[in-house]
Amino acid sequence: METRETLVALAEEIGSVFEPLQDALASPKAFSAFMYDLGWDMTQPPQPVQDLSASVTAVLNTIEAGGITGANVAGLMTQITSLITGIKGLSSISSALLPASVDATEFKNEFPGQLMQFLVVEYLLGNQANWGRLMQTIGIIRISYQAAAGKRTGYFKREIAWQDLGNFFNDPTAVFTNAYNWGTSNFKADYFYDTLYNMGSAFGLAVRQEPLHPNVHTILNQGASDPTKIFPLQLKFILLEDNSSSLQYAIGVALYLLPETAGAKPGFAVLPFADGEMEESIDIAENFKLIFDLGLALNPGVGILVRPGDVKILTDMIGAGGAAPPSSLRLKLGIQYAKPGGEPTILLGIADGSRMEIQSFAIKGGAAVASNGKHELLAEAELKGGKIVIKAGEGDSFLKTILGENGIEGNFDLLLGWSSRQGVYFQGSGGLEIALPTHISLGPIEILGLTIGIRPEAGKIPIALGADVKGALGPLTAVVQGIGFKAILTFPPNDSGNLGPVNFSPEFKWPTGVGLSIDGGGFTGGGFLFIDVEKGEYAGGLELEFQSIIALKAIGVLSTKMPDGSDGFSLLIIITAEFVPIQLGFGFTLNGVGGLLGLNRTMELEPLRLGVYDGSVNSILFPKDIVANATRIINDIKRIFPPYEGQFVFGPMAKLGWGTPTLISVELGFLLEVPDPVRMALLGVIRLNLPAEEAAIIYIQINFIATLDFEKKQFTLDASLFNSRILTFALTGDMAIRIYWGDDANFLFTIGGFHPSYTPPPMGLPALKRLALIIFSGNPDLRAESYFALTSNTVQFGAKLSLRATGGPAAIHGYLSLDALIQFNPFKFLVEIGAMLAVSLFGEDMLSVRIRMSLEGPSPWHAWGEARISISFFFFDISVTVSFDVSFGEDRREVLPPVEVFEPLLEAFRKVGNWRAELPAGANLMVSLREIPTEEQADKLILHPFGILEVSQKVAPLNMDINKFGTNAPLEIHRYFQVNSLALGAEIFGQDRLDILKEQFAPAQYREMNDAQKLSSQSFAKFDSGIRIKGSDKLKSSYVAALEVVYEVIYVPEKQERKFWKFITELFAVFLKTNATAKSALAFEPKRPSPLDAPKTKVNVEEFVIANTDTLEAHADDLVFATQAEADAARATLTAKDPALAAKLEVMPKYLMN
Incomplete structure (x- = not known):
């Protein structure tokens, strides 16, 4: 019987997997959103997909009806099997039923399996969160972002690693390794961090993100190869915790991600922690209690460091470079005096007048035992809830004027202690500050008020006396705030203060501010000064x-x-x-x-x-x-x-x-x-x-x-x-121009932003507001917007008119928009028009009309459009869609005659201006050279002995196939150019003795690109442009030559025989250190890097590879490129030679490879 009941429960849970599919098929809007999450751009479900709705509804209705037993569970399983068969059958859906916005072949190959994976993963993470998050942390469930490609939109891929699941019990580490790239430099640390956080939350643990102790942070990140990949926070899992008034403790374990170092791959550290405080009291007499104070602390400097193939245990990490707080146990016993209900006890004065009062006073004694053997005895006197109140008497009107009606109050806490190791120590909080409005006039000077402040801090008591002074000198008035005197009382050990146990340190108190004003002689104004x-x-x-x-x-x-x-x-x-x-x-x-x-x-x-x-x-x-x-x-x-x-x-x-x-x-x-x-x-x-x-x-x-x-x-x-504004209509809008001519050369101009599909390059652009005229603001809201943008690849412009108005639960909103992308010579354009008007109630559209159209052309013209009317009213939903997709006109694309590329390229290499004799980076001339007349170097290249000989041009990229030259196609035989050697006189430099130089080129000028590629590609990218002779930047010299240095002695005014004396080597070395050359700025700069110097820190530039899509491994070892444009060009060359590779090769950043 139990087996039957288990089977029933299992069948019901399997049926629940399909609930998201039922929600998705409830309306076109829900289906469109559901498919977008899966990376598909579809607004209407194809009929075979819509037919699944009946099967899903049947399964869920059976479950909701209840009454499933071992006798009829087979019927439910049959319904589930039929539904799964229907999903699998989508692999043979007719391509004619699929919209043009998706790739039919890709949809049939991927969607059925993707849908099942999505439903199962969502069920596990949502309905079985404990198991689901645990499986995700282990690596069985995997979620990864897939960037937009082809007709797919960007989406999060959800999958279960079935291929690893079967091997889990044989080699559980393989699952983790494959899921997180464990053991490689590309360890998915962020993803691992997120999965752990979600798992802890799913199991009901308190999970917190907190910074590490600075010393622990330093040790765990020591030797990090890339400081930008250091994690700032640790992930703390609280296993046991209690924050009641008498007992406070927390026990748990923290996890911290370790960066890659020169000798170790990324990993993680497990950091246990435990600390607690307990205060209990027992009534022993009226207003008196016996108090117990217990404290426990586990040194948080203990950690287990896990890296691929290596596990280490570190202790006392907090003690690195200083004293570590050891694990310790502290016990104090004492007596506390306090009235019930927090009623204060008046020590001096009367209840409604000037007084000094406290809420509690305690005396404690005890001991602390530490793991480092540094034990100590303790004694403390603690005062809490202290208050000093100063009020004037009933008949003293003068004091009432000075002190104010409510008098002056100051709150404070105080602790005075003694330790057998530290001596006397002092702690306090709060303070007392008394402001006295004196208004004392001393001729042209008036003392507006005095301030007396006592603010105890850790180990010291500062006492400050400040005055607010106002001075008038004719039309000039000045106010100085807080100027005065300050004394600091400290308590050094061994009674070593200048007053015995107390050290008294007086100092001047700087004013906190100065204000000036003038009004006289025709001058008016003022000023201020802030002082910190x-x-x-x-x-x-x-x-x-x-x-x-x-x-x-x-x-x-x-x-x-x-x-x-x-x-x-x-x-x-x-x-x-x-x-x-x-x-x-x-x-x-x-x-x-x-x-x-x-x-x-x-x-x-x-x-x-x-x-x-x-x-x-x-x-x-x-x-x-x-x-x-x-x-x-x-x-x-x-x-x-x-x-x-x-x-x-x-x-x-x-x-x-x-x-x-x-x-x-x-x-x-x-x-x-x-x-x-x-x-x-x-x-x-x-x-x-x-x-x-x-x-x-x-x-x-x-x-x-x-x-x-x-x-x-x-x-x-x-x-x-x-x-x-114009009248009452607000005007808004932003403009930006960017021109980069360095290594990342680029150009951009925009007024009001960009085409909605365009992602601008990283050029420090803020979020740009459209150029807009706001006709009405608030309710109703009516605005007109426009934009224009120009890049090296495209021209973009557009406009939009939007309306929104609300009244109670009802609202009306709509827009009319135009977006255009234009390409010149050969002329080509794409124009998209959209319009929408909707009436909504309680946030849901009741009636809506939507129109989308696009026109592309010319030669041929391609027009596409869709109009939809939707009516939704609580219990029914009606939607009517009319669409068209037509092409017309002749394909009369003018094919311009191919152009010669070799001759312009050769001419560029002949130009003296493209040859350079540059100094090596960081080198200095050491000497000044005369200016060479222009007529002497008109057709010559002047090469400095230290110079690097190189030549570069910007006519066409080298070492790549080009299928476009400006607006024309190149001659078939002139599509690939390479420099094989360089001859200087009789010496020939082959490719093994040449380095490749790169320059910025606009990819769209040399490769055919569609509109999507133009919008997403870089405006400029680096391609091979020339060569440099290897080793020409090496400094060569002869052997060291010995030189005898002598100096002449001259006597003035008598004429003497000239004598020359040989310089003592040691004395000559001393004089050299103080001469003009040694003191020059150039003398302090290194001329050449020493081979003994530490290697310089370098930032790795992003590289791109051509990888196999099935293995995510490089197609060949030499297919690594500095820019994506170069990689795209190389892939195009490979697929042109072997079209079968088109579906097998993909360009991706190198760091994403296995």
């Missing part, structure tokens, strides 16, 4: 105006400490002057000038560019209301111009206008950073006010910045509409 002595930072600002004629503003930040805490100096100051406009002619005026100076400061270009979008640029260019906006302005300039030793930033500013009164104003600032790197930035703000600034109907503000980075070889331009 601990950080060594001073910041201030000044704003001064003279009779509305001229306004001077200054803001600065002075730091006396560098960001790492070391001593240093850095200054940043901005000064501007705005005045009555000075006429420059043609309606233009000069409204202001200014400048910026940064000493030991650098210029962060990324925050500076972002300042265009968030308005931070306004804190640099002629800032407004400096005193009111002091905090924001100072934070902005500190973030954009941080301290950096040895760097300097400076530049002028100007404010221009046009019209009287000013209708258009332009604020410009040119910034230059030197010496290394050299960077320039031009930032500005353009404002348009029509018809006048006071009553502007049209207000447009454009923030912009252009930067030029010579080190990175990058030019950028960013602009953004900021707080702009």
Whole structure:
């Protein structure tokens, strides 16, 4: 009977596997979302897929009806078998039933198996989470992201490793190894971390992510090959935990992922931990208790390090470089005095007046036993809930005025202890601060108030006396806050203080702030100064105006400490002057000038560019209301111009206008950073006010910045509409230009963003807002948007009109959009139009109309479109779809005549300008050479003895097949070019003596690419372009030559016989160290790397390989390329020779290979 019941339960669980499929087939919307999760772009289920709905419903209805027993379970199993057979039968579905958005062959081969894998994995992870997450951690269940390819969208692949499951009990490590690439440099550490986290949560454990102890972190990551792959957090599994008031403990194990080192592959560390605290008390008399204080701590510096083929146990990791906290047991016994209910006990004073009170007082004694043998005796006196209250008496009006109606209060806790190892120690929290509003006048000086502060800290008691002082001198008024005197009391061991057991250390208390104001003689304004002595930072600002004629503003930040805490100096100051406009002619005026100076400061270009979008640029260019906006302005300039030793930033500013009164104003600032790197930035703000600034109907503000980075070889331009409007309609939009001419050369221009299918290259672009006119904002919301983009491969533009309005639970929303992609010569375009209007109730669409159309052409024309009307009302759902897919017109693609490539290429190699004799990287000339007249080197190449001889061109890539040259096809015999040798006079340099050089080429100019490839490919990629002679950068010299050094002695003024003396070798060596050459900057730079030097750190560049799709192994050892474009070109060459390889070869990053 039990066997029968088990079979029934098993059948019901198997039937539950198909619930997601039933949900997916409930509506076209649900089906489309379900298929998208599987990587298929399908909006309607094909009929054979829809037919599965009946089988799924029958299975689930049988289960939900209940009453399944051993007698009728066979019927349920028959239904399940029939459903599985129907899923398998999808492998023979007619291709005509599948939409054009999927590859029919790929769908039939993959979808049936993929669907079963998906359903089983989702069931295990959702319905049987414990088993499912355990199987995923072991590696039986695997989830991996598959990037979009062909007609497949990106998706997460769910699978069960059936091939490894059968071998699990024979070799369980093989399952883990295959799932996580264990034992390789490509260990899937992130995935392993996530699966462990999910498994712990599934089993109900408390799982936390916490940082490691710094010493443990240092040891576990020592020798990491790639510091960027170091994990910041450990994963802690709490096995036992209790946080009750009397007993607190936590026992568990943590896991930390170990990075790869030079001698070991990635792995993980298991770190056990245990710590606990217990406080119990027993009433022994009224208000008195006997207290027990017990503490246990396991040294967290113990760990088990697991790497492929190696297991180590480390102890005392926390003690590396210092004293480790040992495992210890602590026990204290004592007596506590406290009134019930937390009622305070008044030690001095009266209940409603001035008093000193506490909530509890305890005396404890005990001992601590440590694993390192350092035991100790302890004695402590602890006071909790202390409070000091000072109030004036009922009849003392003077004290009431000074102390205030409610008086002054200060809270504190205090612990005074003694240890046989540490001596006296002191702990405390809270503090007492008394502010006395004195208002004492001493001539031109007024003491506004006094502040007395006592704030105990660990091991010391600082006592501060500060005064707020106001001084007036004619029209100038100054306020100084917190200036005064500070004394620090500490308790050094062995009564070694300057007052016996106490050490008294007085010092000056710097003011926390200074404020100035002036009003007189036509001048008005003010300023401020912030002082932070601990950080060594001073910041201030000044704003001064003279009779509305001229306004001077200054803001600065002075730091006396560098960001790492070391001593240093850095200054940043901005000064501007705005005045009555000075006429420059043609309606233009000069409204202001200014400048910026940064000493030991650098210029962060990324925050500076972002300042265009968030308005931070306004804190640099002629800032407004400096005193009111002091905090924001100072934070902005500190973030954009941080301290950096040895760097300097400076530049002028100007404010221009046009019209009287000013209708258009332009604020410009040119910034230059030197010496290394050299960077320039031009930032500005353009404002348009029509018809006048006071009553502007049209207000447009454009923030912009252009930067030029010579080190990175990058030019950028960013602009953004900021707080702009026409009447009441808001204007928004961003623009960006990127020009890179270094190793990663690229070009990009956009206004309002990009085509929705285009992923821009990583060029420091923020999220760009569309160029938009917001007609209505809020409810209703109506806006018009547009964009235009230009890359080296494409031209993109589009527009969109969107509407949304709500009223209670009902809403209406819709859009009309156009997106276009254009290619010139040969002319080709793709235009997509979309429209939608829907009425929804409670968030669900009740009525919707959707239209999608695309037109591609010409020669031939291809038009595709779909219109759908859907009506959904609670219990019914009606959808009508009309579509068309037609092609018309003749395929009259003009085939331009093939062009000659060899002659332009040969001509490029003949040009003297393409031959270079460069100095080796890091080498110095050591000597100055005369300028060679232009006529002497017109047709000659001047080669320095240290020079590297190389030649490179940009006509066509070398060592690859090209099937396109600009807009034409190349001659058939001129599609592959290679340099086999180089002849210099009688010497021949073969390929074994030549290095390959690379230059940036636009792939679309040399290879046929479809629209999807153009959108996703790099605008420029490196291809072989020339050669360099190997070894020409080696410094060659003769043997060491001995030289006898002599010096002449001359007596002045008497004429003597000239005598020459031989220099003593040791003395000559001493003099050499102090001569001009030895002190020059060049003398400190290494001329050549020493073979004994440590190897330099190098960042590995991403490489691409041509791999077999079935094994994910390289098709051949030499098919490794520096760029994806080169790999794509090589794959095209291979498949052209053997078309059967097209489905077997794939280009992938090298780090993804097995």
